[in-house]
Amino acid sequence: MLDISSKEAEAVAYSMFIDGAWTEGGDRDVIEVENPANQEIIATIPDGTQDDAERSLEAAAKAQPGWEALPAIERGRLVSRLADAVATDSHRLARIVVAEQGKPLNQAEGEIAALETFLRYAAENARRIEGEIMPSDNAAEEIWIRRRPYGVVVGLTAWNYPAALAGRKLGPALVAGNCFVLLSHEFTPLSGLELARLAAAAGIPDGVFNVVTGRGPVIGRALVESRLSDLVTMTGSTRAGREIYGSGAAQLKVLRLELGGKAPFIVMEDADVDAAVTAALQARYTNCGQVCTCSERVYVHQSVADQFTEKFVTASRALTIGDPLSNPDIGAKISGGEVQKIKRIVDEGTRAGAETLLEGGPLASGDYSRGHWYAPTVLAVDENSSPLMQQEIFGPVVPIMKVDDFDQAIDLANDTEYGLSAYLFTKNIKRLMSISHKLKFGEIYFNRSNGEQVQGFHTGWGQSGLGGEDGKYGFDGYLRKQTTYVNWA
Known part of the structure; x- marks a missing residue:
């Protein structure tokens, strides 16, 4: 035992x-x-x-x-x-x-x-x-x-x-x-x-x-x-x-x-930005981002994008990383191979034009000389074709992209082979009714972070x-x- x-x-x-x-x-x-x-x-x-x-x-x-x-x-x-x-x-x-x-x-x-x-x-x-x-x-x-x-x-x-x-x-x-x-x-x-x-x-x-x-x-x-x-x-x-x-x-x-999943996290202009930031932190960094329903890509309306991004980057920078028994915000990655996979996707995304807003990346010295560690990384992305927006990262990396309106956010969210989870933050109930018909995902979180409940139904569409x-x-x-x-x- x-x-x-x-x-x-x-x-x-x-x-x-x-x-x-x-x-x-x-x-x-x-x-x-x-x-x-x-x-x-x-x-x-x-x-x-x-x-x-x-x-x-x-x-x-x-x-x-x-x-x-x-x-x-x-x-x-x-x-x-x-x-x-x-x-x-x-x-x-x-x-x-x-x-x-x-x-x-x-x-x-x-x-x-x-x-x-x-x-x-x-x-x-x-x-x-x-x-x-x-x-x-x-x-x-x-x-x-x-x-x-x-x-x-x-x-x-x-x-x-x-x-x-x-x-x-x-x-x-x-x-x-x-x-x-x-x-x-x-x-x-x-x-x-x-x-x-x-x-x-x-x-x-x-x-x-x-x-x-x-x-x-x-x-x-x-x-x-x-x-x-x-x-x-x-x-x-x-x-x-x-x-x-x-x-x-x-x-x-x-x-x-x-x-797998590639969950979009959509924040519209009328959203409670502070609530959205808090939910996005949990939805990305829980279990070092190793959750199939994790937020994998963020789409923010241009009118609140700077406000959301500044608050999200500040909060991400403040997260603690370390010995899992001491209850840090972020523990270890499962393996060295997973760390290298994430680094590859980030490098490909950077070469494709992504701007680094918070440079975290692999940690391998000092307190992190043993184990598998990856610090929170946030990037600004202009094109939905970026590897950061298309490949499942499964780690503490957050690509953020500005959108002009709700319809564009929906189109970009659906531009993926995956269909497990999606998020929407808005105070407009009509948009909730709309995404129920337009988003091609089996599970939708509206004005909340992830975490399905046992009496619900957890199901994916597509790949x-x-x-x-x-x-x-x-x-x-x-x-x-x-x-x-x-x-x-």
């Missing part, structure tokens, strides 16, 4: 959790798990194989009929007990998230609270699995439409919110009657493994929840391509989503993909994905319909 009590904590050797048992790694290859804030190795995990994938799926398939046969309310009670266990162990779990992911401790505590909420909301849906009875065109006949679980669900989660994303998928899948195999990203596998430990203690039967570890191109592909997996739910990059889409094509696999999560519509996605024609003539 991992306990991150100091920076000098000894690395822990984890095993996979399959069919209710910890599967030892033996002589197999392992993957080292790094703390992004200091580059220390905090754990090792087995580098899973196709055989590991198949064994986990077999365990889930074997357990699924018995799990489905339980009354839904009993499945919900067990998931609720898991939520209780998460609440009891929340402090330790939050520190594990800090150690493997690099976000500030208070944000990690918020993530564990979200994990608990996802599980509790899922448990509440146990009495909401509904069907329909409708009349037939034939005499003495009715048509019954029931909702049934898919069977075996594979969950593939991203590294930015490893604990919350696992719960977001696991809770509804289990309450609906499915069994589950989780593969977290190899950068952040510890949250999922600790969740399996708590699930076993909460009484969830063997095989119902399995956790494997390894790399996406190997064990992830095997999970997707196996005939034993019935539904794949994935959160990650659009690139990875396309690969999964291709891998599942041969078996017409049911897929739910929550992918931002398929399906969705949360609320009654997300829960329904873990159930399929079965039609029965009942004739008693």
Whole structure:
């Protein structure tokens, strides 16, 4: 059991959790798990194989009929007990998230609270699995439409919110009657493994929840391509989503993909500028900008652009960066590769004409000589074709562009392959009604920052994905319909 009590904590050797048992790694290859804030190795995990994938799926398939046969309310009670266990162990779990992911401790505590909420909301849906009875065109006949679980669900989660994303998928899948195999990203596998430990203690039967570890191109592909997996739910990059889409094509696999985003943040001339600045700070810099719904590009009406930009740059310059356990505003980036990706996009944008208003960039000396760090960077952009306005940055970089009017802002916002989230700040309610019809995004934040709620529906359009999560519509996605024609003539 991992306990991150100091920076000098000894690395822990984890095993996979399959069919209710910890599967030892033996002589197999392992993957080292790094703390992004200091580059220390905090754990090792087995580098899973196709055989590991198949064994986990077999365990889930074997357990699924018995799990489905339980009354839904009993499945919900067990998931609720898991939520209780998460609440009891929340402090330790939050520190594990800090150690493997690099976000500030208070944000990690918020993530564990979200994990608990996802599980509790899922448990509440146990009495909401509904069907329909409708009349037939034939005499003495009715048509019954029931909702049934898919069977075996594979969950593939991203590294930015490893604990919350696992719960977001696991809770509804289990309450609906499915069994589950989780593969977290190899950068952040510890949250999922600790969740399996708590699930076993909460009484969830063997095989119902399995956790494997390894790399996406190997064990992830095997999970997707196996005939034993019935539904794949994935959160990650659009690139990875396309690969999964291709891998599942041969078996017409049911897929739910929550992918990348390039959220526009629109500020009109009648907006509360101070409120917009505050929201834009949160919407860009939370989790070091590593949020799929983060503000990725800002469009400001020319009449308030200078005022907004000056206040935003001043506030960005004042943000603190440092040891995640000390609760700075911004923690570490997940990896050196991510730091270099951001720098590449900024360099390309600068060469394309962007003006640097706040020069942050990579930090690699002094207090930042170890770890992966990127300071807030703000740039003024004149053309929407700039790499800064088109490529997903996923970091603390903010490109700002002036617009002449509302229609231009909408046109520029829609000029992207992504369609996950968008923001609008204005006091004109007519504009709200207008964007509901004109903006091509699955999720819109009006006069507020990001942060979806569990009873809503989190879904992307375009290259931002398929399906969705949360609320009654997300829960329904873990159930399929079965039609029965009942004739008693």
